[in-house]
Amino acid sequence: MACDVGTGGTKVAIINQVGLVIASGFSAHARTTQSQKDGVTFMEQETEEWWLATQKASQSCLSQMKDLGDQEIDVSCVKAVAVTGQMQDIIPLPKDPTHEAAPAILYSDTRAHLEANKVNELCGGRDQLATMTGSAQGAASVLAKLMWLDRHAATYSENSQTLLLGGHDYVVHRMSGALVTDATTASTTGLTLIASPGDYASGVLETLGLSRWLEKLPLIHAVDKPCGELLPEAAEALGAAELAGIPVFHSCGDAGASTIGCGAGRPGVQYIYLGSSGWVAGSFPRGADPPGSSGRLHTPGVFTLAHPDPGLVFKTGSIMTAGGNLAWAAEAFGDRALGDLSRAEQFDRVNRSASQVPAGSGGLLYLPFLNGERCPFDDGDARAAFVGLSASTQTGHLYRAVMEGTAFAFRSARDALANDVTPGETGSEEKLPLRLVGGGARSSVWPSIIASIFGQDVETIQDSQEVGVKGAAILAGRWLGWHDSLNPSGHWVKVARRFTPEAREVQLYDKLFTSYTKLYPALKSTRNWLPCGKGSC
Numbered sequence: 001m002a003c004d005v006g007t008g009g010t011k012v013a014i015i016n017q018v019g020l021v022i023a024s025g026f027s028a029h030a031r032t033t034q035s036q037k038d039g040v041t042f043m044e045q046e047t048e049e050w051w052l053a054t055q056k057a058s059q060s061c062l063s064q065m066k067d068l069g070d071q072e073i074d075v076s077c078v079k080a081v082a083v084t085g086q087m088q089d090i091i092p093l094p095k096d097p098t099h100e101a102a103p104a105i106l107y108s109d110t111r112a113h114l115e116a117n118k119v120n121e122l123c124g125g126r127d128q129l130a131t132m133t134g135s136a137q138g139a140a141s142v143l144a145k146l147m148w149l150d151r152h153a154a155t156y157s158e159n160s161q162t163l164l165l166g167g168h169d170y171v172v173h174r175m176s177g178a179l180v181t182d183a184t185t186a187s188t189t190g191l192t193l194i195a196s197p198g199d200y201a202s203g204v205l206e207t208l209g210l211s212r213w214l215e216k217l218p219l220i221h222a223v224d225k226p227c228g229e230l231l232p233e234a235a236e237a238l239g240a241a242e243l244a245g246i247p248v249f250h251s252c253g254d255a256g257a258s259t260i261g262c263g264a265g266r267p268g269v270q271y272i273y274l275g276s277s278g279w280v281a282g283s284f285p286r287g288a289d290p291p292g293s294s295g296r297l298h299t300p301g302v303f304t305l306a307h308p309d310p311g312l313v314f315k316t317g318s319i320m321t322a323g324g325n326l327a328w329a330a331e332a333f334g335d336r337a338l339g340d341l342s343r344a345e346q347f348d349r350v351n352r353s354a355s356q357v358p359a360g361s362g363g364l365l366y367l368p369f370l371n372g373e374r375c376p377f378d379d380g381d382a383r384a385a386f387v388g389l390s391a392s393t394q395t396g397h398l399y400r401a402v403m404e405g406t407a408f409a410f411r412s413a414r415d416a417l418a419n420d421v422t423p424g425e426t427g428s429e430e431k432l433p434l435r436l437v438g439g440g441a442r443s444s445v446w447p448s449i450i451a452s453i454f455g456q457d458v459e460t461i462q463d464s465q466e467v468g469v470k471g472a473a474i475l476a477g478r479w480l481g482w483h484d485s486l487n488p489s490g491h492w493v494k495v496a497r498r499f500t501p502e503a504r505e506v507q508l509y510d511k512l513f514t515s516y517t518k519l520y521p522a523l524k525s526t527r528n529w530l531p532c533g534k535g536s537c
Helices: 047-065 113-122 126-133 142-152 155-159 167-176 202-207 211-216 232-238 254-261 323-333 336-340 343-355 395-420 446-454 464-480 503-524
Strands: 002-005 009-015 021-028 033-037 040-045 081-085 091-094 160-164 196-200 247-250 270-274 278-285 302-306 312-319 365-367 385-387 434-437 458-461 495-499
Touching (some): 002 047, 021 047, 021 464, 040 047, 081 167, 126 202, 142 155, 155 160, 160 211, 254 278, 254 302, 254 464, 270 395, 302 395, 323 343, 323 395, 343 395, 365 395, 365 503, 395 446, 434 446, 446 458, 446 503, 458 464
Parallel strands (some): 002 081, 270 434, 434 458
Antiparallel strands (some): 091 160, 270 278, 365 385, 458 495
């Protein structure tokens, strides 16, 4: 049983030893609490919602196993639970377990933009800190948010017994009682050094005056070894009391698990994750010349993360909002009747509307910065915009422009990732197809747009929305003796469809991309027209 605690909801799947998904369930999280203050975004979720969603998804999944007719599978066949999820959160567990926990502060929260400047200043500058931690530390950095909490919510630390760092940290705790995180998740936070991802950077915390948080941080545990056993009360809550006592694995965070699950756990293969947020990522040999050294500047938004293979690192070029742009557009511009349709039906309606509009959306460009941006620039105050609206603009133009603008953002992140990789560090000179996973891969339009914007073949993956749970299962499967590789054979990765770029569209999109890259710096200078001087008031 593999679980993925995402931003929008939790997925649970039963996966067998050759990589077939036997059953799966999903339960949405209650709406994220989002607020604005002085142009800064506060993003929080209730941790109990994660656990309730995990229970519902698991119960749905297990009920499917019991209803397979002649192929019914006994639930006792489940040999382990592996959990992955969203990273770079701040999740407090109260000292008094009878007290209600404070909400989790999400990775997309940018309240600490002023503290981020102070963090970088105290640590010798942005590039110096990025050299040490493997990633630039901006407003989304846990380091900056801890400083914000000390300045604005002093009782947060006093009331907290333990601070977890990812959605899966919390669900694993509810399953097994373990208080652990993984090296991949910890390396997104700024709390570890890229040279020693298994230990917290006590020197950095001391320099920043944050030492008192060190004792509250969870143990960094290996992702392919059990961290505990499923508690009886947890097994019953998940819908199968007989599973009590099976091993629980705290897998690597969602970016790492998705990388492994789509077959990019080895160098040479890169992919796009198109979910609520998104990234371009791959596995690369651990370089001896880190970004920021030898005068080479670190690229904002490019994360160098710990990998289960000590000779490799994950590298991701992460954008703040990806599929979330289309979800917003569908709600903002969609027919009110869409509210009576299922989410899948709404998505299909939006895709049909966008498919009727030619490439370029009639000259309409969209900047996908609804919640700020972090790659290839770090600006929590950046905001979305349509440029080129005309009297002939229809809803389909808006939808396609949103798809194209998000794809342009991914191309910017891909270019930033390439700039961050030392020549010869890719491990492969062959230009393999780009893989596309996540909810956006179900679109009939988006993969084709991405292929032409990137000028590269794009492959969608069967079970595209299961790559996170599959990655977690692959790591657990090594311990179970199913295989000895991060890229096992069988049904773990199967290509569903390949999209080839169209030459005419490639030329058009190259021109539009040049215009797209000029819009952010041009519009940034206009922010002072609002009374608060920010992108939003």
